[in-house]
Amino acid sequence: MNEIELRAAMRAATSVTPPEMSSAEAVSTGRRAARRRTIVTSAAAAAAVAGVMVAAVQVGVPFGSGNGSGDRVGAGAPPAPTVNAPLQSTPSGDSTKPVWPTDGNGQPQQDATARSGPRYEKGKALLDAVLAVVPGGWSKPDGDTADGLPLRYHQAQISTTTGAGPWEYEAYAAVGKGGKTGRLLAEVHTTGNSLPTEPCALARSFWGMQGTCEVRTVDGKKVGVVVKPTGDDRFDQWAAYRYPDGTVVFVAQSRNASTVGATPSSLGQLPFSATQLAALTLSKSFHLE
Amino acid sequence: MRERDAAFAEYFAARSAAMRATAYLICGDWHRAEDLVQIAFTKLYLHWNQVNRHDALDPYVRQVLVRTFIDEGRRSWWRRERPQDTPIDHPAPQHPAEDRLMLMRALAKVPTRQRAVLVLRYWEDLSIEETAALLRCSPGTVKSQATRGLDTLRALVADPITTQQGRTS
Numbered sequence: 094m095n096e097i098e099l100r101a102a103m104r105a106a107t108s109v110t111p112p113e114m115s116s117a118e119a120v121s122t123g124r125r126a127a128r129r130r131t132i133v134t135s136a137a138a139a140a141a142v143a144g145v146m147v148a149a150v151q152v153g154v155p156f157g158s159g160n161g162s163g164d165r166v167g168a169g170a171p172p173a174p175t176v177n178a179p180l181q182s183t184p185s186g187d188s189t190k191p192v193w194p195t196d197g198n199g200q201p202q203q204d205a206t207a208r209s210g211p212r213y214e215k216g217k218a219l220l221d222a223v224l225a226v227v228p229g230g231w232s233k234p235d236g237d238t239a240d241g242l243p244l245r246y247h248q249a250q251i252s253t254t255t256g257a258g259p260w261e262y263e264a265y266a267a268v269g270k271g272g273k274t275g276r277l278l279a280e281v282h283t284t285g286n287s288l289p290t291e292p293c294a295l296a297r298s299f300w301g302m303q304g305t306c307e308v309r310t311v312d313g314k315k316v317g318v319v320v321k322p323t324g325d326d327r328f329d330q331w332a333a334y335r336y337p338d339g340t341v342v343f344v345a346q347s348r349n350a351s352t353v354g355a356t357p358s359s360l361g362q363l364p365f366s367a368t369q370l371a372a373l374t375l376s377k378s379f380h381l382e
Numbered sequence: 383m384r385e386r387d388a389a390f391a392e393y394f395a396a397r398s399a400a401m402r403a404t405a406y407l408i409c410g411d412w413h414r415a416e417d418l419v420q421i422a423f424t425k426l427y428l429h430w431n432q433v434n435r436h437d438a439l440d441p442y443v444r445q446v447l448v449r450t451f452i453d454e455g456r457r458s459w460w461r462r463e464r465p466q467d468t469p470i471d472h473p474a475p476q477h478p479a480e481d482r483l484m485l486m487r488a489l490a491k492v493p494t495r496q497r498a499v500l501v502l503r504y505w506e507d508l509s510i511e512e513t514a515a516l517l518r519c520s521p522g523t524v525k526s527q528a529t530r531g532l533d534t535l536r537a538l539v540a541d542p543i544t545t546q547q548g549r550t551s
Contacts, residue, residue, distance in 0.1 A: 094536045096504055102485040102539075103505045107403040111412050114398045114419065116391040122420060123390065123427025130428065191432070204431035242388045252435060261435065300436035327396045352395045 191254035205250040212260060215381050216249035220264035222378035223279050228364055232269040234350075234357075242351050244274075252286065259285040262381055267350045267357075268364050274350040274357035277364060278328070279373075281381045284339035292317030296333040299343045309371040316371035327352055330367060334374035342380065344373040386430050393439055394423055401443055407501045408451050410486050422446040444506065445516050448498055452517075488538040495519075496531035503528050 094102070193202035197210025207213040224245075227233055234244050244267035252261050265278035280299070282288055289295045293306035296317030304322035308315050309332075318332045331345035348360040365373065373379070398419055405415035422443045426433065433442045489497055495517065502513045503524070514521045 094532065094539050096532070099500065099504050099532065099535065103407055103501070106485045107406060110399065110403070111416070114394075114402065114416060116394045116398075119394045119398070119420065119423050120387050120391050120427070123424050124387075126424045126428055206431070242392065243385075246385075246388075248385075250435075254432075298437055301438075301440040324400060325396060327392075352392055 192256035193254075194251060194256050202251075205252070205254075207249040207251075212249040212251075215260075216247040216262045216264060219262045219279055219281065219379070219381065220245060220247035220266060222376065223264050223266045223277055225378065226373055226376060227266070227268050227277065230270065231364055234267045234269045234274055238351050238356050244350060252282070259283040260381075268360075269357075270360065270362075270364075272358060273360045275360035275363065276328075276347045276350050278331075278343075278345045278347075279379050280343040280345075281379055282341040283382055286339065286341055288335070288341050290335060292333065292335075293319075295335055295341065296331060296343075299331050299333060299345070300327065302327065302331075307367070309368055311368070311372045311375055314375060316374055318367045318371050320367050329363060330365075330370055332367070332371045332374050334371070336380060340380055340382070342374040342376075344370055344379070346370060386427075390423075390427055390430055393426075393436075397440065397443070398423065401447060404444065404501060404506060405447055405451070407489065407505055408448065408498055410490050418447050418451055421450050441512075441516075444502075448502065448516060452494055452498060484539060488535050491538055492531050492534045496527045496534065499524055499527040500531040500535070 191204075193204065194207070194212075195210075196202045196208055197213060202208070207216070224233055237243055245265070247262075247264040249260060249262050251257075252259050260283045262281040262283075263278070264280075265276055267274050268277050269275070288298050292308045292315045294317070296306050296319045297303055299319075302319070302322055302325045304319040304325075306317055306319045309318050310316070314334065316332050316334045318330065320330055322328065322330075326349070328345040328347045331343055333341065333343050335341050346363050346365055348363060350357050350359075401422065402412075402415050402419045405418040406412055409415055409418060425446050426439065426443055429442070433439065489500075492500065498517060499513060502508045502516065503510070508516070510521045510524050513524045517524070
């Protein structure tokens with residue numbers, strides 16, 4: 094058996110599959126796990142507080158005084174893996190604790206996502222830009238799918254945990270025609286990102302999706318376009334362009350408004366040709382800092 | 383939460399089947415494969431706000447899945463569970479059941495880490511470096527384990543009927 098035969102055998106071995114797993118059940122399981130962790134983390138933190146207080150009483154040191162070690166009430170708690178945990182451990186050195194930029198409310202962001210302020214507004218502006226390029230004759234449905242997924246969405250998030258950029262902006266909107274609905278998305282990575290430079294390598298880096306890629310030349314600029322995905326139904330086509338300043342723009346289109354549960358009827362035809370999609374990556378409104 | 387749940391659900395819908403196939407190839411049982419997928423995606427849910435860069439999701443889930451399998455392999459799970467002799471109901475299978483089971487039976491005889499290397503390299507198409515990083519070993523180890531794994535499979539499937547009978551006596 095050689096590598097090619099092994100690949101073929103693996104395809105054969107997985108050709109008969111059980112029914113699809115439920116997204117709703119996966120979300121429920123995740124929620125339960127999050128609740129369990131919150132309870133465990135809180136209990137551990139409470140135990141740590143109690144332990145420190147007992148020790149402080151035993152040695153006659155006021156709680157929270159001295160060289161600061163008494164402030165580390167979370168040091169005995171298990172490491173909190175996410176930024177949403179109720180109490181973060183603060184071991185000495187604290188080198189792995191994420192540092193988030195200041196949000197629009199003057200407080201540090203809760204996590205990588207900006208929920209207000211100029212970065213948030215840029216994400217919002219990207220959604221407006223997506224809606225603005227929807228071709229004439231196409232509708233722009235709003236609201237949610239039957240499963241409660243938003244038909245329009247935007248996000249601005251920092252891509253590092255050190256408080257410095259680069260930033261990523263994403264926005265998508267449903268597009269409709271003839272009672273059927275698909276989706277158009279733009280994603281922008283600001284300068285300083287580590288994405289590939291070669292057009293098709295860049296295109297194939299989008300969400301880790303693979304597919305048949307072609308390089309299209311638009312106004313003398315090389316744009317990578319995946320015209321047919323492999324083993325992934327999130328998008329039907331996407332294009333990628335890296336500006337000379339390093340900013341990367343992805344634009345993607347899908348016949349489906351969503352890949353989860355009950356979704357609106359899928360488009361028979363995509364809004365843009367592959368070349369038009371490539372040209373969209375050069376839109377000034379998608380070139381964000 | 384709603385935004386996280388929506389994005390998570392969408393990613394799960396898009397990628398759980400592919401991850402389950404990978405899990406099935408390394409563990410040999412669809413039910414256990416679903417357990418591994420559930421474990422991996424639950425960890426992803428908990429860490430969603432830290433790894434929700436789309437290009438980082440697949441590597442993260444794949445890593446949790448494979449490492450969970452290897453950790454459980456130390457408890458000899460594979461020896462307790464065997465590939466299903468009765469394939470899952472399907473109206474018109476494209477490949478005969480015996481063909482499908484032949485590979486799974488052969489893979490069952492390949493040592494755990496070699497099996498993981500074979501699946502990651504030739505099913506997931508990961509590079510040697512990516513496979514080495516995921517399995518926390520050197521690229522040289524990946525190369526040697528891939529070669530050994532293929533050699534083992536080659537010997538097992540060369541004459542599968544004889545091999546099966548000979549090894550069950």
